[in-house]
Amino acid sequence: NAGVTQTPKFRILKIGQSMTLQCTQDMNHNYMYWYRQDPGMGLKLIYYSVGAGITDKGEVPNGYNVSRSTTEDFPLRLELAAPSQTSVYFCASSRQMNYEQYFGPGTRLTVT
Amino acid sequence: GQQVMQIPQYQHVQEGEDFTTYCNSSTTLSNIQWYKQRPGGHPVFLIQLVKSGEVKKQKRLTFQFGEAKKNSSLHITATQTTDVGTYFCAGPLQGAQKLVFGQGTRLTINP
Numbered sequence: 001n002a003g004v005t006q007t008p009k010f011r012i013l014k015i016g017q018s019m020t021l022q023c024t025q026d027m028n029h030n031y032m033y034w035y036r037q038d039p040g041m042g043l044k045l046i047y048y049s050v051g052a053g054i055t056d057k058g059e060v061p062n063g064y065n066v067s068r069s070t071t072e073d074f075p076l077r078l079e080l081a082a083p084s085q086t087s088v089y090f091c092a093s094s095r096q097m098n099y100e101q102y103f104g105p106g107t108r109l110t111v112t
Numbered sequence: 113g114q115q116v117m118q119i120p121q122y123q124h125v126q127e128g129e130d131f132t133t134y135c136n137s138s139t140t141l142s143n144i145q146w147y148k149q150r151p152g153g154h155p156v157f158l159i160q161l162v163k164s165g166e167v168k169k170q171k172r173l174t175f176q177f178g179e180a181k182k183n184s185s186l187h188i189t190a191t192q193t194t195d196v197g198t199y200f201c202a203g204p205l206q207g208a209q210k211l212v213f214g215q216g217t218r219l220t221i222n223p
Contacts, residue, residue: 035213041215042213042214042215043155045211048210058210059210097204098142098204098211099143100145100160101157101211103154105154106154
C-alpha cells in the first residue's frame, strides 16, 4: 500500500510555462484534495473531488485546473505559471468527506 | 467567513517541558482534527474528536474538544525532541465539503 504518491518532488518553472502535478492514491478513496502551503503558513484548499468525474473549487482555485477521470488519479494543472504560485503542493485523500485525510509527500514548486 | 484560529503561532520549549496549542473556531464544528507536520514533511493525521467535551489521549498527547464544539486544545506532557514540528487543527466548513485548517503552531525544542 503506497498510500498517496505525488510526482515530481521538485520543479522549477519559468513564468508562463505550464505543468501538471500528478497525484495517485491506492486506497480506493472517493475524496481527493489539492492544497498549497506557503512558507510558514497553513494549508489552503485549491480544488477537491468527491469522486471520478466530479470536481469543485476550493479557497484558492485561480490559475489552476483539475480533472478526475479515475478514482485513483487527481492531477493538478498550472497553465501559465506565475511567481505567486511558488509553494509546496500537497495532494490528499479521504474515505469520507471532512474526515481523516492522508497526505502525499508534496511537490515543491518554484516559479522564476 | 468561517475561520479556524490557532495560538500560539510559535512555541520554543526546553526538552521535558509541557506544551499546549489552542484552536478556536468562529462557528460550531461537527468534528475537529489534529495533524502533525515534521520539518520538510507532509501533514500526518493524529486524531479526530467528535463529541462535545471529548478528551482523548495518545501517550503523552492529550486532545480536548470544547463543550460548545468551537474550541480544542492539544497538550504534550514532557516534550521530547521527536515532538518537533508544526501542529495543525482542522474543522469542516459549515455546509460545505471542505476542511478549514488553522495556521498551525510550530514547536521547537531545546535538547
